[in-house]
Amino acid sequence: MILRHGKMPQVSSVPFALLLIFFALILPSEAAAADWYAAERTPELAAVIICAAAVLVSVYLARGRRFYVRPLPGVQAIDDALGRATEMGAPVMYLTGWGGDLARPTTMASLTILSHVARRTAAFGTPILFPSHDPVVASAAQDTIQQGYAAGKRPELYNSSDVAFVTQSQLGYAAAVDGIMSRRKPGAVFLLGSFEGEALILAETAHNVGAVQISGTDSTIQLSFFLVACDYTLIGEELFAASGYLSGDPLILGAVRGQDILKIIIVAVLLIGTVLGLLQIHVFAEWFG
Amino acid sequence: MSDIGIWITALATLAIYSFLYRDNPFYKAAEYLLIGLTVGYSLVISVKTVLWPGLVLPLLGGDTAKIIPLVLGGLMFIRLVPKLGGWSRIPLAVYVGAGAGVSIPAMLKARVLQQMGATMSNVTTISGVIMLVGVITTILYFYFSREQKGLLQPVAKIGTYYMMIFFGATFGYTVMSRVSLLIGRMEFLLGDWLRLIAR
Numbered sequence: 001m002i003l004r005h006g007k008m009p010q011v012s013s014v015p016f017a018l019l020l021i022f023f024a025l026i027l028p029s030e031a032a033a034a035d036w037y038a039a040e041r042t043p044e045l046a047a048v049i050i051c052a053a054a055v056l057v058s059v060y061l062a063r064g065r066r067f068y069v070r071p072l073p074g075v076q077a078i079d080d081a082l083g084r085a086t087e088m089g090a091p092v093m094y095l096t097g098w099g100g101d102l103a104r105p106t107t108m109a110s111l112t113i114l115s116h117v118a119r120r121t122a123a124f125g126t127p128i129l130f131p132s133h134d135p136v137v138a139s140a141a142q143d144t145i146q147q148g149y150a151a152g153k154r155p156e157l158y159n160s161s162d163v164a165f166v167t168q169s170q171l172g173y174a175a176a177v178d179g180i181m182s183r184r185k186p187g188a189v190f191l192l193g194s195f196e197g198e199a200l201i202l203a204e205t206a207h208n209v210g211a212v213q214i215s216g217t218d219s220t221i222q223l224s225f226f227l228v229a230c231d232y233t234l235i236g237e238e239l240f241a242a243s244g245y246l247s248g249d250p251l252i253l254g255a256v257r258g259q260d261i262l263k264i265i266i267v268a269v270l271l272i273g274t275v276l277g278l279l280q281i282h283v284f285a286e287w288f289g
Numbered sequence: 290m291s292d293i294g295i296w297i298t299a300l301a302t303l304a305i306y307s308f309l310y311r312d313n314p315f316y317k318a319a320e321y322l323l324i325g326l327t328v329g330y331s332l333v334i335s336v337k338t339v340l341w342p343g344l345v346l347p348l349l350g351g352d353t354a355k356i357i358p359l360v361l362g363g364l365m366f367i368r369l370v371p372k373l374g375g376w377s378r379i380p381l382a383v384y385v386g387a388g389a390g391v392s393i394p395a396m397l398k399a400r401v402l403q404q405m406g407a408t409m410s411n412v413t414t415i416s417g418v419i420m421l422v423g424v425i426t427t428i429l430y431f432y433f434s435r436e437q438k439g440l441l442q443p444v445a446k447i448g449t450y451y452m453m454i455f456f457g458a459t460f461g462y463t464v465m466s467r468v469s470l471l472i473g474r475m476e477f478l479l480g481d482w483l484r485l486i487a488r
Contacts, residue, residue: 041398044397047402048397067434068435070433101388103388104392105389139365139381143378167323167327169330169331172324175305183312221463224459227456237431256433264432266405267425269405270405270409271425274408274412277409284406284409285406288402288403288405288406
């Protein structure tokens with residue numbers, strides 16, 4: 001989503017990708033080249049191919065039509081939360097958590113939701129605060145918010161000091177965000193991404209300043225804290241579905257559909273493998289290790 | 290720890306705890322101190338453990354392959370020139386692509402394949418059956434392509450119960466670990482600092 005909007009320089013991605021593949025082929029040592037195929041990892045290769053095929057076919061089928069995605073309460077509450085912050089004259093705070101870098105799927109999904117939030121806040125004229133623990137995530141968020149404001153025809157709203165790196169330290173990040181929250185008093189706080197031990201500290205402070213909290217993460221331990229402390233929580237994969245639901249992007253919606261197909265395949269394999277296991281045929285269990 | 294160190298640590302601890310009352314100058318001072326120290330520390334660590342041994346020394350030693358990360362890293366700074374800012378997306382794209390490429394097979398193995406194998410191979414016990422039902426119903430809770438009606442509704446409901454039991458257990462477990470952290474801090478304040486309890 002970062003690469004598909006806005007002013008990208010006229011650099012074709014195909015030659016660049018070919019250049020990378022060329023370097024990848026010439027750089028490995030002879031020993032690495034001799035062991036290029038690890039036979040014991042064949043199940044992973046098969047799983048990657050099946051997953052990729054399911055998602056690619058779904059993405060292909062998604063062109064020109066919109067797949068149904070079940071509405072999620074947390075997603076439907078986003079506009080209400082933004083409206084409330086606007087009525088209060090308060091900013092919106094958006095956090096992707098300390099636990100993830102830009103390569104994590106949760107961070108990518110969160111930035112897609114951020115794009116939607118930026119467009120909506122541009123329409124309302126409400127500023128977004130985005131303190132980050134990772135300079136790369138902060139850079140991506142700056143791009144995302146700038147493009148969101150531009151799409152909302154309010155580019156002048158963008159303030160680079162509101163979207164910034166604070167520190168890589170977990171507790172330093174928590175202390176900084178708590179300080180910003182208590183001073184700027186946001187009307188809505190979005191905690192969407194990869195969170196660790198700082199999750200409850202941030203959610204509690206957001207509650208104390210009277211903000212509506214919408215949270216979502218795939219960090220299983222932290223989900224219990226979000227469910228207790230936040231108004232709405234997107235559980236695990238709901239975060240990824242939310243990014244597709246909000247963006248309406250056929251690519252993401254197709255990927256969500258592809259993942260649903262994979263879930264059905266997994267359930268079917270589990271049931272078949274269980275029946276075979278009861279018949280003392282442990283082929284699946286052994287294959288999956 | 291020296292007496293001065295104990296005093297500084299104790300006062301910084303109290304300054305941070307003062308946020309429980311409200312935002313105040315002591316908390317602000319501790320917050321800025323913590324942020325400044327951690328940023329400076331991580332900068333030095335990055336230079337000493339990554340940039341110098343991983344980039345500068347190999348480049349000086351003639352390792353031309355290191356030109357690629359040097360160029361990609363340099364492109365990140367191009368965003369400081371607004372007209373050329375779009376070029377900084379190239380290293381971001383490489384970073385995201387490489388990260389996803391490395392993590393997806395590993396995640397598939399650890400979080401999907403091995404879990405499936407373990408779930409299938411334990412159904413001869415009661416706990417194995419409970420686990421199998423939990424895995425299937427929880428997976429189907431996250432099926433988004435249709436509404437939770439008909440057969441899917443009770444199945445997803447069972448999945449919800451499984452998740453709530455898990456969340457309750459992890460909540461209790463994690464709260465206990467946080468309480469132990471608090472006890473550690475109290476022991477420091479009352480023992481090492483005020484010497485009111487034996488350490």
